[in-house]
Amino acid sequence: MMEEFQKTLQEKFKIAESIVVRNELRVKLVREELLPLCKFLSENSFDHLSCITGIDFIEYIQVVYHLFSYEKKFWVVLKVDLQKDNPHVPTVCPVWPVADWLERETYDLMGIVFDGHPDLRRILLPESWKGYPLRKDYVDENEIQWGEVL
Amino acid sequence: MILNMGPQHPSTHGVLRLKLTIDADTITRVVPYMGYIHRGLEKLAENRRYEQFTPHPDRLDYISAMSWNGLYCQTIEKALDLHLPERVEYIRVICFELQRIANHLMFFAAYTLDLGQTTMFIYPFQEREWILDLFEQISGQRLTYNYFRIGGVSRDVPRDWPEKVSRFLDHMEKRMKVYHNMVEENEIFLARTKGIGVMKREEALRLGMLGPPLRASGACRDVRRDEPYSIYERLDFDIPILEEGDSFARYEIRMLEIYESIKIVRQALTQLPDEKIPDGHDLIKQPVKVPECEVYCRNELPKGEGAFYLISTGERPEGRLATEGGRRPYRLKIKSPAFVNLWFLDPLTRGHHIADIIPINSSLDLIFGEVDR
């Protein structure tokens, strides 16, 4: 079933890479393909967007979407590689409203800009915060060193 | 008028700030602001070895620390492809379900307290205290247990512990009647919660609600059944579903889940195998070294579906960003159910009175250690 679905996806969309691990179908794609693919997935019972993750791979930033279908009982993991200096990706809010805060969180901590998001503000950190803490090259100017406290 | 509620407000369950836009007594918009106890646990995880990070997931949802701790250990075990001894799996399931009962009792206490029923704050606490005692006997702590280890538990349960648990379950079943009388037979309580903050099935599914609130709306989604982990496949239990989707249903679904949890623990206790299991001293001697992989592991936590997404790059990056040859995660994403459910405060409260924000907020069962991470 997963293989069939994999084939369908490969036929319909330009997919850079796709593998099946356990019950996950991991799909790597370019960001232009993301929104049509998401729409297709949501029409095919992938209505559960579990998680949006931003990962800093030093050379590039990757955004990962975990989708689960309670009908088909397997995961589709979408991965989009983005440029480090200006990461932009279209928002999936219209497809899955739950993405609203998940995207805001990813923007807040990883600095990925979701184009078309209705309200892209920082969510966990204060508005005045500088930098994106989960990036590997993030340095906190105000960091307190251990041992200074006493 | 704009009314600022929190972060220091008695009923925002921790530190949540709500910016309410109100028209006379009607709420037109709610904007939550959180992050007051953001501790950067995801960044913290990148700087800790796998075995060092085990105490930290406890601090996510300190009301159900056992569940988060177990989920973290399961994630690493999935990445390592470890198979646990049977007894460990059973102990874990017993702890998960006891923790679920404790969490729901805490929810219940806070919920009724928020509605002004101060007495109902202390009645469920008796039973919760009992569960804490049981956990204290096995783990040595009362709130943040840090009981599970990668590949096992920190120490085997005492000989008489299963019997104590089953005695507690008998007591619990009796006490449920009292709660029923105090709350469900109370017309004032019903008047405050019935029809308040209604979210029907289709909308809840479309918007992506999680956990007990979703099941109170009529959607049958439970990770324990849909993607069984640990030994849940072998156990016989039902997923309670309610149709109404209002604040009262969100209360009732948890009471029904307590009954199911009691059922699960009973079964697990009877099937609990007797074997020697490694304890923390044995487990910690073997350093955890995760090869290059990525793992997404999710559990049905008491507050909904929670997950860890672990990226391990094995030995790859070196220098300042080194992961000590796979001993530290490259990235550990925490997906918390309360964070998702908090989003629903705005759609649920629109058009209601100011006073209604209290049952709605409480019925979502939010905990801010988990929302803010």
Place this chain on the structure above:
Amino acid sequence: MNLYDMILALLQYVHINRLPQPWLDVIVYAIEGAIFFTIAGILVAFTTWFERKTLARIQLRYGPVYVAPRFGGILQPFADLFKFLVKEDIVPKNADSIPFTLVPFLLLTTLIITMVAIPLSDWLYVTNISTGILLVYAFFSTMPPLVMVAGWAQNNKYTMIGAFRAAAQMVSYEVPILLSVVGVVAMTSSFSLYDIASAQKNYRWFVIPQMLGAIVFLIGLVAETERLPFDLPEAETELVAGWHTEYSGVKFMLIYFSEYVRAFLGSAIAVLLFFGGWYGPFSHIPVMSFFWLMVKTYAIIFVIVWLRGALPRVRIDQLLRLGWKVLVPLSLLNILAIPLVVRLFGAWGWAVP
């Protein structure tokens, strides 16, 4: 022999009764007032302890124990008093300080004045005022404007919402309360609480002919005194502390004390109106008459505390609906039934005008 006569006799004993009559009256009433308010003050302080202890028992707790541990912490109210006295008295920067400061004092004053009309026994009373119950309610109903002033003066949105709620609640519950008393007044043809209580001799309690009135009065009493389930003006989980959020120190103590004065006086009035006043076994002995009144008053306070222990809070619209749609019609029904009740129960010995 009442308090006035006793003091007069005492003054005669020390030969101060040669003064002209108006001056003598001033002295006697001053002494009388001092005695009365001291007793009432101690009783109200005891009420706070009683509530905490009863509620604690319902909730499987101990309640206060540390001050006078042998007697279940009965001196806790006085410890609280000292605590409030030494606390910092904060006036918020943007608050309107004059009304802010004035309200707690006015609130307690108006309540203390009402004590004049309330007999605590057949001998322990300041004076028998012929408009007793009306006077009490006239002073009770000064509270909504005072609360509004306090809520406004604190310059806080929560206090304002709390004050609006308090005003709405009190105004709408004064109507059924006053209407429910009409039946009793009609049966005794007097507004004086002393006369009404005296009319209930020989266990002819007005609660039996005036059942409906008594129920309406008691529900109204709980709402008037802002206790659970009707404590919306100070719903701590919604409005932090309602209309007195910003008060602290001595001012808070006055407000806190006045709440209990209201609860205590309200219960005492309920007893005087409906539950046979000071009459009970051996009530011809002065001490016993006081004792019986206290027992009944604390029984009503116990019910109020019990309600607090058992029930959640209602919502403001539900509260107002109950007041206007249920209690007011019921009390009107009660008034309509007066002729029938008077005829019926007059035959069985209840006081008939």
Place this chain on the structure above:
Amino acid sequence: MRQSSGGYLSAGQNVKQVWEKLRRGYVVKSMVTSLLHVFQRRVTIQYPTVRKEIPWGYRGTLYLNDDCTGCSLCATICPNKCIDMIEFAAEERPSLPPRLQKQTRIVEIIKKQGKEKKYKIPQVNLWRCMYCGLCEEICPVDVINMSTHYEISERSREALLLTPERMMAREEVEG
């Protein structure tokens, strides 16, 4: 907009609704239930005078035994990095109070190795400790242990510093 107060009902429906509520007992059941609790045993504990029984294996403050080899494993495993290793010369090396001393390995080693050697002993910054118990688990010679002592509030941070001397003296622990 949703209206929480519901639609308007006719008089008959209203009366029926009220009757239904009254028939179910309105609030009487919960009132009776709460009153019955008056006869139950109190559940709270009068803490400073009455104390809860602490079970075996409780994770309280840390204490040390004499056998510490200075391997620093506890310092490396500690997630909050609250353990520092302090160096001592042989004669300054703190030891257990005489009543607890026995002929342990480390004493022999000290005798053998002479006085030039430095000895490392952990020092715990208790204000950072989260009582996870990992140091106790990893210790290969079972030297660092967790006591059942839990009343650790102090007025200053310095007072929370568990120096090796304090951990060995065990005054608070045995109290």
